[in-house]
Each structure stands twice: as structure tokens, then as C-alpha cells.
Amino acid sequence: MFLIYCPYCEEERAEEEFHASGEAHIVRPSDPEALSDEQWGDYVFFRKNPRGNHHELWQHTIGCRKFFYMTRDTATYEIKEIYKIGERPQVASAPPIPNKYDNPASVTADNKKAVNK
Numbered sequence: 230m231f232l233i234y235c236p237y238c239e240e241e242r243a244e245e246e247f248h249a250s251g252e253a254h255i256v257r258p259s260d261p262e263a264l265s266d267e268q269w270g271d272y273v274f275f276r277k278n279p280r281g282n283h284h285e286l287w288q289h290t291i292g293c294r295k296f297f298y299m300t301r302d303t304a305t306y307e308i309k310e311i312y313k314i315g316e317r318p319q320v321a322s323a324p325p326i327p328n329k330y331d332n333p334a335s336v337t338a339d340n341k342k343a344v345n346k
């Protein structure tokens with residue numbers, strides 16, 4: 230059985246009590262009307278898919294029902310940290326791996342290093 234620590238209940242509970250709700254810290258655009266359809270589509274549908282540390286939003290669905298954040302290594306499934314809504318992560322996330330849909334001009338130097346390793 231896989232155990233996850235709930236920062237509100239302050240105890241480890243079975244994985245089945247939780248629901249992963251996807252990538253964390255996605256900020257809604259302040260002026261959606263100013264975005265192109267492509268930019269809005271990126272905001273609504275596209276998420277990072279890093280190999281390594283990833284910040285995720287989780288909910289203790291069969292418990293206190295509160296949301297919290299988890300930094301998890303997507304390669305090993307190791308939980309690096311858990312923190313409450315409103316707090317900031319202490320562990321940095323891995324850079325996303327660019328794919329064929331990414332604009333090459335938007336790929337940062339860090340991402341290029343990660344891909345070229």
C-alpha cells in the first residue's frame with residue numbers, strides 16, 4: 230500500500246483516499262480576452278510533462294476533502310515534499326521536455342541542456 234501524508238489531517242493515509250488533480254501552480258491569464266485561440270488552448274489543455282520533480286495538485290477526497298500540493302519525481306514516484314495551498318515549494322521542478330509541438334524559440338537554454346544530455 231502506498232501512503233500519502235495529508236498536511237491538514239497531519240497523518241499518512243492510503244493512496245486510495247486521494248485524487249491527483251494535475252499540474253500545480255497554473256495561473257489563469259489576467260486578461261483572457263487578449264489571448265489568441267492558440268494561447269488560450271495552451272492555457273486550457275497543455276501541461277508540463279517533466280521527467281523528474283513535478284509540482285502537482287492533490288485532494289484528500291476521502292478524508293478532509295482539502296487540496297494540497299505535492300512535489301513528486303515522475304520517474305521514481307518518490308514524494309519529495311507536500312505543502313499546503315498558499316505555500317511555495319522548496320524543491321525545484323524539472324524542466325519540461327520539449328516536444329514537436331513546442332515553438333523552438335520558446336525553448337529555454339536549460340531545456341536544451343536537459344534534452345541534449
Ligand SMILES: [Zn+2]
Binds near residue numbers: 236237238294295
Ligand atoms: Zn486530509
